[in-house]
Amino acid sequence: MxxxxxxxxxxxxxxxxxxxxxxxxxxxxxxxxxxxxxxxxxxxxxxxxxxxxxxxxxxxxxxxxxxxxxxxxxxxxxxxxxxxxxxxxxxxxxxxxxxxxxxxxxxxxxxxxxxxxxxxxxxxxxxxxxxxxxxxxxxxxxxxxxxxxxxSHDVGFHFLGMGANLEQADMTTRILDARSTRAIPAEDGASFEAVEWMSVLRSLTADQTYRRHVRSRVAGTSVTRFLLQNREFPRSVACCLLRIGATLPQLPPHEAVERELQRTLLMVQNVVLEGLTGPSLKQTMDEIQKGLLSLNQALSSAFFRS
Amino acid sequence: MNWRLYRSPAFDELLEGAGEPRAAARPLVEYLTGLTAAELAARRLASELTIKAMGITFTVYTDGRNVDRAWPFDILPRVIPRAEWERTQAALKQRVMALNCFIQDVYTDQKIVKDRVFPKELLADSRNYRPQCAGVKPKGGVWAHVCGSDLVRDRDGTLYVLEDNLRVPSGVSYMIENRMVTKRVFPELFETTTILPVDDYPAQLYETLAGLSPRPGEVPLVVLLTPGVYNSAYFEHAYLARQTGVELVEGSDLFVADDDCCYMRTIYGPKRVDVVYRRIDDLFLDPEAFNPESLVGVPGLMRAWTRGNVALANAPGAGVADDKVVYAFVPDMIRYYLDQHPILPNVPSYLCYRANDRAHVLEQLQNLVVKPANESGGYGILIGPKSTRAEREKFRELIQADPRNYMAQPVITLSTAPTLTDDGLEPRHLDLRPFILSRDEPYVTTGGLTRVALVKGSLVVNSSQGGGSKDTWVVDVEDTA
Structure with missing residues (x-):
């Protein structure tokens, strides 16, 4: 191709x-x-x-x-x-x-x-x-x-799918990032936290799945965990990366691509979520986005700029 | 349909005279006679839907936007008897063989000039002569692998060759698609008439291209090089690539490495390319050798070609014979290189670089068609009888300033065929572009692309200027006596 x-x-x-x-x-x-x-x-x-x-x-x-x-x-x-x-x-x-x-x-x-x-x-x-x-x-x-x-689910289809998955992973981290820095201040003791995290889930059509998987109230830590690390929900970052990983064996092998993918995936899977709020959440998302960028570049130089 | 009111101002391809069909067209004309106007209109609608569904388009660039227009098609076919076609095929093979000999000669020994058959000064001033090609000898001496020659028929029925397109002739995909449409619109006609098939062309084209590979023995990597999706012929490029199974590439997909070989960029890494069927004009082919501004070409491609590492079809420089002044010498070339009599005549031509011809042309501007040597698409032409005094004065000056680049011909009243218009069946003028593939055993398409001037009385058939097309049938005439 x-x-x-x-x-x-x-x-x-x-x-x-x-x-x-x-x-x-x-x-x-x-x-x-x-x-x-x-x-x-x-x-x-x-x-x-x-x-x-x-x-x-x-x-x-x-x-x-x-x-x-x-x-x-x-x-x-x-x-x-x-x-x-x-x-x-x-x-x-x-x-x-x-x-x-x-x-x-x-x-x-x-x-x-x-x-x-x-x-x-x-x-x-x-x-x-x-x-x-x-x-x-x-x-x-x-x-x-x-x-x-x-x-046909051939090599071209795989490239299309990798593009869609990488874009989704990127968007999911951006949405988490935005929520981490721009919380609406609490008023009269009433926090809007739950409403806001609910809207995060909705923007990724994750609200139903989240409820079934997590079975606890909607709170920052568990939503973040779900959207980062769930291996089955198609818009979670880990799931997107795993899907990219599943297509790589069907393409000509490139060590740099494999390496960037594994590195980013490990980073996502090893995030410690307890106590992750505000600035530290933002920093983590920035790191993951950098990983996605490197993966994009590795794909590009391996397959598109040969 | 009633033919009583049908009167052609020229030779008609289907009818001999008031309602009397020519032998080859008899089954078609009789069939049409049995249809009502409403039935015919329904068939036309079916053809329009088919063309839309099959996505047959050509691209027009207007107002800064590219628009895909549906291919304009007239459902009534043009019919050619097989015997006449066989003679035409032989004539075209003869012609293209002589043209290839000429191009090879021009870039090597120039015997034809030394023997004073072809004037030296014409070569020196040729805009399509490429000094970069001097000394090159492509495989089999073939330069113009794909040629599209335009044939016209005059009032007395004589078939003439009007021009030979040796650079990047287009239209062959529409020839094949037109037949596909006709099969859907008039399936019954294929039961009563033996119509020779046309869809052999892509396989023949592939054979021709693959045969050029500089690495015989291996399965050659053949690519079709297109200027890109905004080119008016992109539909055809994509169509031919699909039908022949070759890779459709743009300039940026190819590169020439230090080993002077041409490579294609793939996800598996570089792959060596053997044959490039290029649909880009010479001057844009290689910014190293020609126009340095070209963005659609491949730097170093000429280097790879002159070293014999990649084949180019058509070869660069083949356009030297695609010049309306050089054209006038083709009958001489046939006699000189092949020692044969030309089977089909040229349209009589006056070459303005000759003082006598020029005087005649300037005197007769009102009665002649004047053409620049190197334009295509019907541009830059003066049609004497339809011109204004100011236009004639402009051409008088143009000719005197640059006589080498002008020639003139008498007006040919192109033959007609019945065409379905909003006012029923009416005669419209047409020409014919067959395609010739050159190799050991040349191949000529069965018929070709019939182009028809859809505007009443018009003699201009170019699709960029209101032309349409018809399916072209070469038929076996059966003895019905």
């Missing part, structure tokens, strides 16, 4: 996952804001920090209210990480890999891109936002379904 093709499939996986995760983030923050008392100001800017676009956002927008952040993250083509931009990149990556995939994938991605481009601007207000974001999530899941059942 051509390196360029593998590269494009990998990035198609990443961008599609990114579009989906961003839609989920906006959706959950919208719901969370409804759960909080009206006098509590729920910041929207943390979402911008979470995707690492603080500087760009400050440059482009004067205010930082809900409308601005939602526009910036969903339909602003000046933001390379917006849903629209992610879909644009996914579509471009797909142009040259079309022959490799079931024809419906191209049609679905096209539909999704034009839907966001044409309908996005009018769907940002709270009244329409939910349906708009849900449609994006449905579309993304539809594409994953097509890939799982209609695409």
């Amino acid at each position: 051509l390196s360029r093709l593998a590269d494009n499939l990998y990035w198609f996986g990443r961008y599609l996952q990114r579009a989906e995760n961003t839609a989920r983030l906006i959706n959950v923050n919208t719901i969370l804001s409804m759960d909080l008392p009206r006098r509590v100001e729920l910041g929207w800017e943390p979402l911008v920090d979470l995707v690492g676009a603080h500087g760009l956002f400050a440059q482009l927008y004067e205010a930082n209210g809900e409308d601005d952040v939602v526009r910036f993250l969903s339909v602003d083509d000046r933001n390379p990480g917006s849903i629209l931009s992610s879909l644009h990149h996914a579509r471009e990556a797909l142009r040259t890999t079309r022959d490799y995939m079931p024809g419906e994938v191209w049609e679905r991605v096209n539909d999704m891109f034009f839907y966001v481009q044409d309908k996005g601007e009018r769907s940002l207000g709270r009244a329409r936002r939910h349906i708009f974001l849900e449609s994006i999530l449905d579309c993304a899941l539809g594409i994953h379904g097509l890939l799982a059942f209609n695409m």
